[in-house]
Amino acid sequence: MPTRPYRCIYWSRNRVDGADEIVRAIDSILVSARHNNRLLGITGALAFDRGLFAQFLEGEIRAVELVFEKIQRDERHGDIQVLAFGPASKRAFRTSPMAFLGRTPEEHRRFVEAGDDAEAGADRIEAQRLLDIVRTLGVEDPDPSR
Ligand SMILES: Cc1cc2nc3c(=O)[nH]c(=O)nc-3n(C[C@H](O)[C@H](O)[C@H](O)COP(=O)(O)O)c2cc1C
Known part of the structure; x- marks a missing residue:
């Protein structure tokens, strides 16, 4: 029986x-995330909007901890605020090792690359919710390049 997934949202x-x-x-974050997360059985989504990242990671507890420790040491971002870390009843993202939803000039291309099957469509809806969290939390920075 699969163990109960853990979920980290920050x-x-x-x-x-x-x-x-x-x-x-x-681009480089998504390449390593998709490679590493697939090997570790982690699924999730990364959102980027107006200078903020929001990420949703889910999988076996030790895998989530391992990846999140690496992420916390990454100097490409800072001021990490954990919104949730704990057991989840089931995975919200069943297939994507790291779906992306963002607001960079390349947003549309990435959005399409996130996948075009029905499962990825469901993941996109979850990613949209994640992006809504970002919008609610920090819209005071209007510069899209940051
Ligand atoms: C916002 C953000 C999200 C990231 N998400 C992941 C992730 O989900 N999985 C992952 O392996 N690395 C992620 N990274 C990259 C890691 O910090 C680190 O650079 C990477 O895991 C190193 O991979 P490597 O050990 O294969 O070189 C993220 C980095 C940032 C800044």
Whole structure:
């Protein structure tokens, strides 16, 4: 029987300067996240909006802890605020090792790349909820490049 999944939800502030640099940083984050998370059985979503990241990670507790420890040491972001860390009844993201929803110049392309099957469609809806959390928490920074 699969163990009960753990869930970590946090938001943080981007520390990368410049619109092109943040696009590149997000690309590189997604490449490592999708590779590592798939190996660790982690699913989730990353949102980026107006200088804030929000991320939803879920999986086996030790896997979530391992990845979140690495993420916390990453200097591309800071001021990490944990919104939730604990057991969840089931996974919200069943298939995506790291779906992306963002507001960078490349948003549309990434959104499409997040997947085009029905399951990914459901994940997108979850990602939309995640983005809503970001909007509620920190809309005071209007500069889209930050
Ligand atoms: C906002 C943010 C979210 C990240 N999410 C993940 C993630 O879900 N999984 C992951 O492995 N790395 C994630 N990273 C990247 C890690 O901090 C780290 O750079 C990466 O895991 C190193 O991978 P490597 O050990 O394969 O080189 C994230 C970084 C940031 C800034």
